[in-house]
Every structure is written in C-alpha cells, then in structure tokens.
Amino acid sequence: MTTLITGIALLATQHPEHGEIADAAIVLDGAHIAWVGAATSAPAADERIDVGGRAVIPGFVDSHAHLVFAGDRTAEFNARMAGTPYAAGGIHTTVTATRAASDVRLRANTARLAAELLAAGVTTFECKSGYGLDVGTERRSLLVAAEFTGETTFLGAHVVPRGVSREDYLDLLVGPMLDACAPHARWVDAFCEAGAFDADETRVVLTAGAARGLGIRLHANQLTAGPGAQLAVELGAASADHCTHLSDADVDALAGSDTVATLLPLAEFSTRSPYPDARRLLDAGVDVALATDCNPGSAYSTSMPLAVALAVREMRMTPAEAVHAATAGGARALRRKDIGAIAPGMCADLLVLDAPSPVHLAYRPGVPIVAQVWRAGSRVM
Ligand SMILES: [Zn+2]
Numbered sequence: 147m148t149t150l151i152t153g154i155a156l157l158a159t160q161h162p163e164h165g166e167i168a169d170a171a172i173v174l175d176g177a178h179i180a181w182v183g184a185a186t187s188a189p190a191a192d193e194r195i196d197v198g199g200r201a202v203i204p205g206f207v208d209s210h211a212h213l214v215f216a217g218d219r220t221a222e223f224n225a226r227m228a229g230t231p232y233a234a235g236g237i238h239t240t241v242t243a244t245r246a247a248s249d250v251r252l253r254a255n256t257a258r259l260a261a262e263l264l265a266a267g268v269t270t271f272e273c274k275s276g277y278g279l280d281v282g283t284e285r286r287s288l289l290v291a292a293e294f295t296g297e298t299t300f301l302g303a304h305v306v307p308r309g310v311s312r313e314d315y316l317d318l319l320v321g322p323m324l325d326a327c328a329p330h331a332r333w334v335d336a337f338c339e340a341g342a343f344d345a346d347e348t349r350v351v352l353t354a355g356a357a358r359g360l361g362i363r364l365h366a367n368q369l370t371a372g373p374g375a376q377l378a379v380e381l382g383a384a385s386a387d388h389c390t391h392l393s394d395a396d397v398d399a400l401a402g403s404d405t406v407a408t409l410l411p412l413a414e415f416s417t418r419s420p421y422p423d424a425r426r427l428l429d430a431g432v433d434v435a436l437a438t439d440c441n442p443g444s445a446y447s448t449s450m451p452l453a454v455a456l457a458v459r460e461m462r463m464t465p466a467e468a469v470h471a472a473t474a475g476g477a478r479a480l481r482r483k484d485i486g487a488i489a490p491g492m493c494a495d496l497l498v499l500d501a502p503s504p505v506h507l508a509y510r511p512g513v514p515i516v517a518q519v520w521r522a523g524s525r526v527m
Contacts, residue, residue, distance in 0.1 A: 205269025
C-alpha cells in the first residue's frame, strides 16, 4: 500500500541530500518512506492525500525523558517560583511515591505522558528509570517503560537513596540492580553532579553498564561546571545531556567526539535557571540535540515545540537549527539511522504543521501547530 502526500508548501527533510523542498510530495510505502521530491515529478501511488499548503517535518525524537514515576511536585515548583533554588534532593519525594505506586498506576501515568508526547509530535522517545532506586522498583520501572518505547534507560544512579550508605548503594547498583535491570534496558545513564554522583562513581556505574552491553548516556554539567561532559567523551557516550555549564575544554572535547550535546531548555525554563549557550556549541562544531527532559521535578512538560521555541529565543539557535536538533539531532543522540529525517528508506514518521514553514514552531510559541502526526506510515493524530 503506497500513499502520496501532496500539498506540502515546504518539506524540511533534515536529510543532507534532500534539504528543504518547496511544493513537495512524499510517497510512503507501508511503514517507510519510498520517495521525496518536487510535487510535479511525484510518482503515482495507491492513495493520495493533500495537506493543503502546510509544512512537513520529521517526527520529533525526544532523546531524554523520565516518564515512569508517581506523585507530583507542585509544592516544590510553587516554592521555587517563590525563590527557593532547585537542588537534586527533590528526587527523593518522587522516589517515595513511585515505590508506593502499583504497576497499574505507573503504567497509567506513563501512558498519559506518552500520549501527550505524541500529541506534541514526538514519534520516538527515550524513557529512563531512576525513581525506584531499589532493585524491584527500578526493574518494574523499566518493564513499564518498555511497554511504550524500545529506548529504555537504566538510571539507578540518579541519587543515593535515603537510608543507604553511598558505598552500599554503589555495590547494589553495579551488582544485583544492574543484573535485574540490564536485560530490560538499551542504555545506562548517571546523574554526574554535586549532590548526586562524582566522576569516579559515575565511571564505575557506566563502565559496569557498558560491560553488560548497554550504551552510555550521561547527565552532565547541569547545575554546576564539573567532570561530566569530558567523562562522557572519555567513555564514548552517545550523549552528554544538559551541558549548561561548560568550560572551553569541555566544548573542545565534545567537538572532537561522537558524543552529542543534548540540551534541555524546558529544565532551565522550569527552574528559572540560565540556559546553555547552544550557539557556542554549534560554532565549535558540536553535534546538538534538543529534548524535553520531561520529569516531575525540574521540567514537567512534554512540549517539544516549546523546547524548540526556547532554544531559538534563549539559546541563540536559528529556527532551522532548533528543528534539526529536535529531529535529526535526537536521532543521533540515540544512535538511530532510521529516524529523524525524511528520505527514502527511512521510517515514515512525520509531522504536518498547521503553518507554511517550520519557522512557525518558534515564531508562534505555545500554539499547538502540530496538525497531523504520522508514525511508521500511519496517521496517529
Ligand atoms: Zn534528566
């Protein structure tokens, strides 16, 4: 079954060979893209859909989200907006609620957020554990995450839970917890930050995860300058996430590596903190992704369009760079070659925007301009 999509005012493929095509058409063949080009030279197909002069971009790839949790942190947000600074310790509140929640409750919460992501145009998302911090809850968090995505990440190294010594928790992390969790995860992650894990601890956890076949990602340099970004490069991580406080040496290390810098402006927005400087990274040649960081503490939003708008307004990215980072950039941060761009052979994940150009994602902040979502060749929204 082939489908010809016409009436595309502007197709921003995010693919180096195809670039941007005005008055474009796309042919889908099942779950994949079969053809892209000018509408005037489009081949015939079994069915034809006219999107009426709208822009089309790839589905967003959200490479950083924490969706499996219970409870919320309204009170903490309220206090922060009244002047209390964000600190890593608020995670304990969510850990208590998550441990107490049933699988049914965790699944329902995750399903609600996954549906929000889809409505915002996210066709692939990564999902972390990290609110269990005991063997059973970390394992069931990953089992719930795996019901919604293949991009599951073991984040037992989120913080040291209350009532356990650092030494004992590290032994648990790289021993029984990793044994229980590695079969259900694609990635291992750690929160390398003052108040969470230092460089040596982070290296031990990530190396142990890699030895079980997991790919490495890392929360780095979010709240303070620190060793995370260079450690990510040293360990060959797919992504160093946050990258808000970077030295020149950090930027140089990222630029000379395959590690993507994943920027999470919804976290800075929601914690009223200084944004990372995307322009500095892009000018140095660093590969940049944008993601939501959706989590109940520091960024309770599933809006990739808002992340794009913030990246443009606050982080000195052009609209085209921000859209690229939210699609192709996210795919690179997940080391995926089948998503994040619109080109023959790639997965047919695409968004029809209720706008003539993707610039409107930044130009019209907060407006729901994702009109249609196609995933694996089917219209799902
Ligand atoms: Zn995070």
